[in-house]
Amino acid sequence: MSWNRKHLLDIESLTVEEILTVLDTARAFKAVGERAIKKVPALRGKTVVNLFVEPSTRTRTSFELSEQRLSADIINFNTEASSLKKGETLKDTARNLEALNVDFIVIRHSASGAPHFLSRVLHASVINAGDGAHEHPTQALLDAFTIREKKGRIEGLNVTILGDILYSRVARSDIWALTKLGAKVTLCGPTTLVPRVFEQMGCRVTHNVEDAIREADVINLLRIQHERQRKSMFPGLNEYTSLFGLTKARLALTKPDAMIMHPGPINRGVEIDSEIADSSRSVILEQVTNGLAVRMAVLFLVNGGKGPQEVAPQ
Amino acid sequence: MPESTLILNAAAMQRALTRIAHEIAERNEAGTEVVLVGIQRGGVPLARRLGTLLTQIYGSTIPTGSLDVSMHRDDLDQRAAPNVHPTVIPFDVTGKTVVLVDDVLFSGRTVRAALDALNDFGRPRRIQLAVLIDRGHRELPIKADFAGKNVPTARTESVRVRLAERGHPDEVLLEKPS
Numbered sequence: 001m002s003w004n005r006k007h008l009l010d011i012e013s014l015t016v017e018e019i020l021t022v023l024d025t026a027r028a029f030k031a032v033g034e035r036a037i038k039k040v041p042a043l044r045g046k047t048v049v050n051l052f053v054e055p056s057t058r059t060r061t062s063f064e065l066s067e068q069r070l071s072a073d074i075i076n077f078n079t080e081a082s083s084l085k086k087g088e089t090l091k092d093t094a095r096n097l098e099a100l101n102v103d104f105i106v107i108r109h110s111a112s113g114a115p116h117f118l119s120r121v122l123h124a125s126v127i128n129a130g131d132g133a134h135e136h137p138t139q140a141l142l143d144a145f146t147i148r149e150k151k152g153r154i155e156g157l158n159v160t161i162l163g164d165i166l167y168s169r170v171a172r173s174d175i176w177a178l179t180k181l182g183a184k185v186t187l188c189g190p191t192t193l194v195p196r197v198f199e200q201m202g203c204r205v206t207h208n209v210e211d212a213i214r215e216a217d218v219i220n221l222l223r224i225q226h227e228r229q230r231k232s233m234f235p236g237l238n239e240y241t242s243l244f245g246l247t248k249a250r251l252a253l254t255k256p257d258a259m260i261m262h263p264g265p266i267n268r269g270v271e272i273d274s275e276i277a278d279s280s281r282s283v284i285l286e287q288v289t290n291g292l293a294v295r296m297a298v299l300f301l302v303n304g305g306k307g308p309q310e311v312a313p314q
Numbered sequence: 315m316p317e318s319t320l321i322l323n324a325a326a327m328q329r330a331l332t333r334i335a336h337e338i339a340e341r342n343e344a345g346t347e348v349v350l351v352g353i354q355r356g357g358v359p360l361a362r363r364l365g366t367l368l369t370q371i372y373g374s375t376i377p378t379g380s381l382d383v384s385m386h387r388d389d390l391d392q393r394a395a396p397n398v399h400p401t402v403i404p405f406d407v408t409g410k411t412v413v414l415v416d417d418v419l420f421s422g423r424t425v426r427a428a429l430d431a432l433n434d435f436g437r438p439r440r441i442q443l444a445v446l447i448d449r450g451h452r453e454l455p456i457k458a459d460f461a462g463k464n465v466p467t468a469r470t471e472s473v474r475v476r477l478a479e480r481g482h483p484d485e486v487l488l489e490k491p492s
Contacts, residue, residue: 003395024398028384028385028398039434040385042386300385300390301395303390304393304394
C-alpha cells in the first residue's frame with residue numbers, strides 16, 4: 001500500500017505510486033456508484049466540513065455526494081452566510097469548526113496555500129478543493145483517471161491543455177499529474193495567458209492552436225476565468241474563439257480518436273463549439289461521474305493516513 | 315527467516331476442497347440456487363475452484379463472484395487504508411443460497427464485514443461460510459459451515475496460503491515469528 005498521507009494538499013508533492021494508488025482505489029469506488037445501493041460505511045461516524053470560501057457549485061456538490069456515499073456527517077460552510085464576512089480570520093474559523101471535533105476539512109479558497117496553512121494548525125485532515133491559481137488536486141486526479149480509463153494508459157500520450165493556463169489551478173495540477181505519469185503535455189492559448197515560463201514545468205508551449213491539437217490524443221479545454229483577471233488579457237471573447245476556440249473546422253485537423261475534456265462549467269460557443277461538447281468525442285460528463293469516485297477514494301485514503309505529515313498543532 | 319511448518323500440501327489442499335464441495339452439495343440439495351462469493355483476495359481463487367467442482371457435482375453451472383470488504387472494515391481509522399480490489403457479483407443474490415469463501419478464518423471480522431457488504435447487493439435466502447483453514451481465536455460469534463482443516467495456532471503465528479493462481483505451488487504454511 002503506498003498511501004500514508006493525512007492530507008491531500010497538492011499534486012506536486014505526490015509520488016507516481018501515490019497517484020496510481022488513488023486511481024486504482026477510485027476504480028473500486030466507481031463500481032459502488034453503479035450499484036443499487038450506492039453507499040458504503042467507510043466514514044461512518046466521521047464529520048466533514050466543506051469550507052468553501054469561494055463560490056463553487058460542481059466541486060462542492062461532488063464532494064458532498066462523495067461524503068454522503070461514504071456515510072460521513074457533513075457541515076456545509078457557505079462564504080456568503082459565514083462569519084468570515086464579519087472579519088473572523090481563516091484560522092479562527094477553522095479552529096471553531098475543529099472545536100466541534102470535525103475529522104476532515106475540504107477547503108476551497110481564493111488564496112494559494114490556504115489548505116497548507118490549515119494543515120499546519122489543525123488536527124483534522126485537510127483536502128484541497130482548489131486554492132487560488134495554485135492547485136486543484138482532485139480535478140487533476142479525475143482527469144488522469146478519465147484518460148487512463150478511456151485510453152488504457154497515460155504514459156506516452158500527447159495531452160494538449162488549451163486556454164487560460166496562467167490563472168488556472170486545474171492546469172497546474174494537471175501538468176504535475178500528467179507529466180509525472182509520463183504524458184507529453186502541450187500548453188496553448190494567448191501569449192498573455194500561456195507564458196513561456198511553463199516550459200520549466202516540463203511542457204511544450206505553443207501559441208498556434210493548429211500546431212497544438214494536430215498530434216493530440218487528449219485535448220483538455222479550460223474556461224476563460226473572467227473572475228480571476230484583474231485586467232484584460234486579450235481583446236474579447238469573439239477574438240478568443242476565432243483564434244483558439246475548438247471549432248468544427250479545427251476538430252477536423254485532430255486525430256480521429258482525439259478525446260475532448262473540459263473541467264466545466266463550459267462556455268458554449270466560446271472555448272468549445274456547442275455540437276462538439278455534445279459529441280461522442282467529448283467525455284465531459286464522464287469526468288463528472290469519475291470526479292465522485294476519485295473524491296471518495298481520496299477521503300477513504302486520507303482517513304487511513306498515518307504519514308509524516310501528521311504534525312501536532314501549535 | 316521465520317520458522318514455518320507445512321500444514322497442507324497441494325494434494326491435501328485438493329482433497330480438502332473436494333470434500334468441502336461435496337459437503338456443500340450435501341447440505342444444499344439439487345434445486346437450491348447455490349452461488350459462490352469469494353472474499354478478496356485469498357477467497358477468490360478458492361471460490362472459483364469450488365465453483366468448478368460444484369458445477370461437476372450439480373451438473374449445472376454454479377455462478378461465482380468476488381467481494382471486497384475494505385469499505386466495510388471496522389478498523390479503517392486505525393491503520394493505513396487497505397488496497398481495494400474489485401467486487402464483481404454478476405448475478406442477483408436475492409433468494410439465493412450464498413456460500414462465502416475465504417482462505418483463513420481467524421478473528422471473524424472479515425466475515426462480519428463481508429456479511430455487511432453482501433447486504434448491499436440484495437437479500438440472500440441464506441448465507442453459509444466455507445474456509446480452507448480455521449485457525450481459531452474468534453472475536454465475534456461467527457463459525458464456518460465448511461472447513462478444510464482446523465489448525466490450532468498461537469495468536470502470534472501466521473498462516474500463509476499459497477495458490478497456483480498467484481504463481482506458487484499450492485500449499486499452506488504455519489509461520490512462527492522469528
